[in-house]
Amino acid sequence: MTGAEVSSQSQEYDYDITVLSTAALPWRTGPSMFCVWHAGGFARLGHKTALGLPWLDRTSQIRLWGEERFKTPQEQEDWIRQEALHMGVPPLPDIFFFRGVFSKTTFSIFVTSDPYKAAPKSRYYVVEEPEHMAWIPCITPRRKLETEKILGIVMTNFGFYIRKPKRPDRAAFAAIVEWRHKKLMRKYSDVIAPLSPAIDLEGLNHPVIRQQVTGVLDSFKSVPAVLPTQHGVYFMGRLVWDKAVDVVIDCAHQLDVPIDIFGEGPDQKAMEDRAHVLKAPVTFKGPSYSPWLDIEPYRVFFNPSLSEVLCTTTAEALVAGRHVVIPDCPANTPFYDLPNVHVYQNDSGIEHALKTALATLPEDPHKARQRFDWANVCKSIVDVLQA
Numbered sequence: 001m002t003g004a005e006v007s008s009q010s011q012e013y014d015y016d017i018t019v020l021s022t023a024a025l026p027w028r029t030g031p032s033m034f035c036v037w038h039a040g041g042f043a044r045l046g047h048k049t050a051l052g053l054p055w056l057d058r059t060s061q062i063r064l065w066g067e068e069r070f071k072t073p074q075e076q077e078d079w080i081r082q083e084a085l086h087m088g089v090p091p092l093p094d095i096f097f098f099r100g101v102f103s104k105t106t107f108s109i110f111v112t113s114d115p116y117k118a119a120p121k122s123r124y125y126v127v128e129e130p131e132h133m134a135w136i137p138c139i140t141p142r143r144k145l146e147t148e149k150i151l152g153i154v155m156t157n158f159g160f161y162i163r164k165p166k167r168p169d170r171a172a173f174a175a176i177v178e179w180r181h182k183k184l185m186r187k188y189s190d191v192i193a194p195l196s197p198a199i200d201l202e203g204l205n206h207p208v209i210r211q212q213v214t215g216v217l218d219s220f221k222s223v224p225a226v227l228p229t230q231h232g233v234y235f236m237g238r239l240v241w242d243k244a245v246d247v248v249i250d251c252a253h254q255l256d257v258p259i260d261i262f263g264e265g266p267d268q269k270a271m272e273d274r275a276h277v278l279k280a281p282v283t284f285k286g287p288s289y290s291p292w293l294d295i296e297p298y299r300v301f302f303n304p305s306l307s308e309v310l311c312t313t314t315a316e317a318l319v320a321g322r323h324v325v326i327p328d329c330p331a332n333t334p335f336y337d338l339p340n341v342h343v344y345q346n347d348s349g350i351e352h353a354l355k356t357a358l359a360t361l362p363e364d365p366h367k368a369r370q371r372f373d374w375a376n377v378c379k380s381i382v383d384v385l386q387a
Contacts, residue, residue, distance in 0.1 A: 013147075014120040015094075016047040017385070021128040022100075023109055024053035025080050027064060030155045030195075030312065031128040034214050036080065038126055040090035041378030049093040050122065052115050053080075054100025060109075064102045073097040086290075088219045094120075108132070116140045124385040125150045130188045131181035132156065141187050149385050152189035153213050154199050157309050157331075164242060164307075182206075191384065195310040198331035209384055212334075214310065215374035216319040219292040223320035226362050232298035233257055233354070236288060236313045237305065239265030246274065247304040247347075253280035255351055257358075259302060262288045295320055300357045304350070310334060318368035323357035325350070338371070339363035 019042070021035035039051035055076070058068045070076040077095045084092050099113035111133050117140070119125075125145075127133060130152030142150055158181065162174035182204045185192050191207040201208055237243045245261065249271065252259040258281040261271075268284065275282045288294045291313075295301070301317035301324045308314075308331045317324050318338055325342045326332045335341050340362045342353040370376065 013123040015050050015122040017042045017124045018050045018119050018122040019126045020052045020115050022133045035128050040092050043093040044090040051095045055097035060102035063104050123148050127152045131184040134184045134188050150189045152192050154194045196331050198309045215377040216315050216372040220316050220319040226299050230299050233300045234260045234298045236262040239263045239268040241267050242307045244304040249275050249280045252282045253278040260285050315372045321362050321365040325353045338368050
């Protein structure tokens, strides 16, 4: 069914699809990036679409960004539209805001007003992180909404981060959080789509679909192919220890392989100190605002992180025709059947995987480009909504 056909049959609704997110650019998290492409993608397909985002007051902006970036929601909307153009996202549809507050303790945005009261009446809703959006009980539950379907996309492995210190009390708290999240998924959605098998949905007792629901910017398809003279290795991600940057630094030192590190974050100074003490051949390149340009000189993306649900930077490297070296873990299983993927089982396997990747030219990335094509992703989500 085309977007025009949907619109002609939805006169009782103001919009065909509304996308709701728990985060908004310029905070570069999964929900803030993916919601922009979902909204632009649905609109390009011909569906009347709206995008709902949290608005942070001055205090929360300063907590998150260190300064007040926007005086009004309109200023932020204008900035987001320009940033979407920079990223090659289709023109964004209507944007509206609801209140949110940033917590430094949990490093999260909590929604503090009902997004459905701010949203237009829509036939379908796509909610990025429904379990996180509903942490504060101010949101209309599914049973009270006049809509045909709500799809919840689950993006974050909260249990992993809570269990990271590996203390018994943290394990118990993680179990409570995961139990509550499943309860919220059931209460606020009709069907759940996890990004990958890394999300534990055992005992959810709720409809689940397992298909590709996120993609990679088209700009990565334009990255030139690797030349025989290119042998660079890079890492790209937020500079927090949870991303296993210590493994990147240690491997560069032990294997004497130069590695460039792109990103910024609260642990950057400690990482730089570690690299300096070890005399590891790593270079901190700072954040990348146009990664499709920055990764051109490299042959291999090394990403030892175990904290991801489905790592976008890994998918971007594959779409750009680069080798990726990644650990064997549930989050990485969607990559295993693609060309140019080198999976290692333990630390001793990293050397073999890196050497193999550096010694060969990447294969054609057509299969990765098909899988992570945003147009295909948005079409498949619409199929789920209309099923």
